[in-house]
Amino acid sequence: MKLTYYGHSCFLIETGGKRLLTDPFITGNSLAKAVDVNSIRFDYILLTHGHPDHVGDLETVMGNNPDAVIIGIWEVHCRYSAKGYKTHPMNKGGWWTFDFGRVKMVNAVHSSSFPDTSFAGEPVGFVLHTADITLYLSGDTALTLDMKLIPMTCPKLDLAILSIGSNFTMNYQDAVIAAQFVECNTIVGCHYDTFGFIEIDHEKAQHAFSEKGMDLVLMSIGETRSF
Numbered sequence: 001m002k003l004t005y006y007g008h009s010c011f012l013i014e015t016g017g018k019r020l021l022t023d024p025f026i027t028g029n030s031l032a033k034a035v036d037v038n039s040i041r042f043d044y045i046l047l048t049h050g051h052p053d054h055v056g057d058l059e060t061v062m063g064n065n066p067d068a069v070i071i072g073i074w075e076v077h078c079r080y081s082a083k084g085y086k087t088h089p090m091n092k093g094g095w096w097t098f099d100f101g102r103v104k105m106v107n108a109v110h111s112s113s114f115p116d117t118s119f120a121g122e123p124v125g126f127v128l129h130t131a132d133i134t135l136y137l138s139g140d141t142a143l144t145l146d147m148k149l150i151p152m153t154c155p156k157l158d159l160a161i162l163s164i165g166s167n168f169t170m171n172y173q174d175a176v177i178a179a180q181f182v183e184c185n186t187i188v189g190c191h192y193d194t195f196g197f198i199e200i201d202h203e204k205a206q207h208a209f210s211e212k213g214m215d216l217v218l219m220s221i222g223e224t225r226s227f
């Protein structure tokens with residue numbers, strides 16, 4: 001599995017022979033100025049919720065990838081299918097088998113609305129199970145005991161992408177507990193540093209994980225890694 005970071009909560013996950021983009025928000029992120037949003041090619045988008053820092057570039061990237069499918073909760077599907085995009089609706093607790101692997105939509109404790117503040121259903125996370133990897137994408141969430149259900153109901157995780165920036169989501173201290181709840185030792189951080197509310201000390205964050213025998217990977221924007 002290849003993972004490319006485009007800043008904030010936007011990743012390109014290459015797995016199961018397909019390209020999956022998460023929460024496109026690039027042009028509004030001053031840290032991601034070097035990323036060429038128009039060059040991004042993908043087959044699916046995983047949308048965790050409707051907030052502007054997750055859908056800011058959705059229409060731009062879908063315009064460049066008109067055959068791509070948006071995977072989101074029912075209300076996200078309703079909004080974007082009405083705009084003519086291809087969508088796959090899910091809801092929390094459900095699995096679906098796509099051509100790249102299986103996806104489970106899981107709970108996230110946060111809020112959700114579209115940029116015009118209209119109702120966007122509820123925020124979600126995802127578990128992906130492909131031939132290459134089992135991966136948890138937390139989305140924007142508080143630490144929640146529901147995370148303990150993931151190892152009870154999903155294959156063993158290889159990787160967890162956790163929000164760590166505090167103010168709007170878990171801080172890294174809570175994300176250490178989240179990693180213990182989901183039983184995963186390799187963590188990629190997201191939703192930090194983008195704006196003043198969520199700036200973190202990278203060394204302290206990585207130390208908090210290494211103290212518990214876990215590895216926190218903080219990718220550079222534009223960087224690609226294999227997991």
Ligand code: NI
Nearest residue numbers: 049051110140
């Ligand atoms: Ni949010």
Ligand code: MN
Nearest residue numbers: 051053140168
């Ligand atoms: Mn957010």
